[in-house]
Amino acid sequence: MLALSIDMGGTHIGCGVVRDNELLGSSSLDSERAESLESLLPCVTAALKKILRESGVTAGECHGVAVGFPGIVDVRKSRILSTLKKYEDAIRLDLEQWAIEQFGLRLRIENDARMALLGEQYAGAAQGAQDVVMITLGTGIGGAAMMLGKLVRGAHSQAACLGGHLPVNYRGRKCACGNVGCAEAEAAGWSLPQIVRETPGFHESSLAGVAHIDFQTLFAAARNEDAVACAVQQHCLYVWAANAVALIHAYDPEVVVFGGGVMQSPDVILTFVQKYVEEHAWTSWGTPRVRAAVLGGNAALLGAVPLLSEDLRHT
Ligand SMILES: [Zn+2]
Structure with missing residues (x-):
């Protein structure tokens, strides 16, 4: 499975294209002094499109966009519920709409540490556990x-x-x-x-x-x-x-x-x-x-495929 992956950290936003447990390409945007998440979205879009080009992958081949966010996130509704002095405007942003408009893809968003756990369990230190x-x-x-x-x-x-x-x-x-x-x-x-x-x-x-x-x-x-x-x-x-x-x-x-x-x-x-x-x-x-x-800093990015594959009906 191919997917776009975004890891919104405290000081950087990681962007990547993944194929299963492999990172095909990635880049990191400085977000330390950004006033809002909305102001960063055009940079995130541009970074992902560049990685897609360089990886020889089209958005249409991807199964979705997975986002790790540092806050309380409802994966079932794809909404950010609460933030702590970082990306405070994220609660009112419609990221699902952004993903459809920019890439024609569905989006799932999850807490960033949960994404990192998924990555490590799928392809890292907790494989098999x-x-x-x-x-x-x-x-x-x-x-x-x-x-x-x-x-x-x-x-x-x-x-x-x-x-x-x-x-x-x-x-x-x-x-x-x-x-x-x-x-x-x-x-x-x-x-x-x-x-x-x-x-x-x-x-x-x-x-x-x-x-x-x-x-x-x-x-x-x-x-x-x-x-x-x-x-x-x-x-x-x-x-x-x-x-x-x-x-x-x-x-x-x-x-x-x-x-x-x-x-x-x-x-x-x-x-x-x-x-x-x-x-x-x-x-x-x-x-x-x-x-x-x-997986170091790539753990959350590599949580994309398990997150997008998860059946959320019983969560
Ligand atoms: Zn506290």
């Missing part, structure tokens, strides 16, 4: 779960996709979602610079001179034994591990897949989380395996 939890570490923390081979969605489409908003500290930081001490308020890309700046000793740290603190700079400084970086890295590892245990207790997975941009340095994260899970998760059958996403 029917019970999977996905945690994506990036600007925010995305979550998704599959139980008995089916994505967990719930009555209001928000089940299992708010894993990053499970609280890990009720006295913690205020989150953009309205809650306090969410995993992503305590250890994600958007909250990291403030966490680092508020750590005792910051002014003596090598990070004090860094204009844009992200996980790559944090992990690099920790490797150089910067005390603040080591303390914050350790804090983040505990948050992610506690988040994994909470999701294991909730969704009974055999595999927990960690993806997202932070996983460029997976070893330290996987080792820590696997050990924490062995020590702290209550399971009756053994220990879930903790794995790194193998």
Whole structure:
């Protein structure tokens, strides 16, 4: 099956043409400073048409357009229900109409972490597993779960996709979602610079001179034994591990897949989380395996074929 695929991330929009579990071509658009999703749609259209041309595929050969979106999404109605300070105009956009007008194709839209889980289960780290939890570490923390081979969605489409908003500290930081001490308020890309700046000793740290603190700079400084970086890295590892245990207790997975941009340095994260899970998760059958996403930034794009193939009548 051929399909067009779009992954709307916090800072970039990925566009691709896929054939089954293979990415024929892709490109990435900077969306960090975009005022609206509507203003980006012409660029998305142009990017997809260019990839189609370069891949030697026509839109007519494709089975549809699959979209991963960072928010609460109703796949059954192809509507975005709620966003969190990103692409806020998306709720009133008719993306189905856009896909028909531009490509003559049907469109399915799903939460981006669910798309990434589908991709990893179809062609990556969770192949063959029917019970999977996905945690994506990036600007925010995305979550998704599959139980008995089916994505967990719930009555209001928000089940299992708010894993990053499970609280890990009720006295913690205020989150953009309205809650306090969410995993992503305590250890994600958007909250990291403030966490680092508020750590005792910051002014003596090598990070004090860094204009844009992200996980790559944090992990690099920790490797150089910067005390603040080591303390914050350790804090983040505990948050992610506690988040994994909470999701294991909730969704009974055999595999927990960690993806997202932070996983460029997976070893330290996987080792820590696997050990924490062995020590702290209550399971009756053994220990879930903790794995790194193998499709990297392409996981959500490769969720296109399983998403477009899914029979939604019983979801
Ligand atoms: Zn939250």
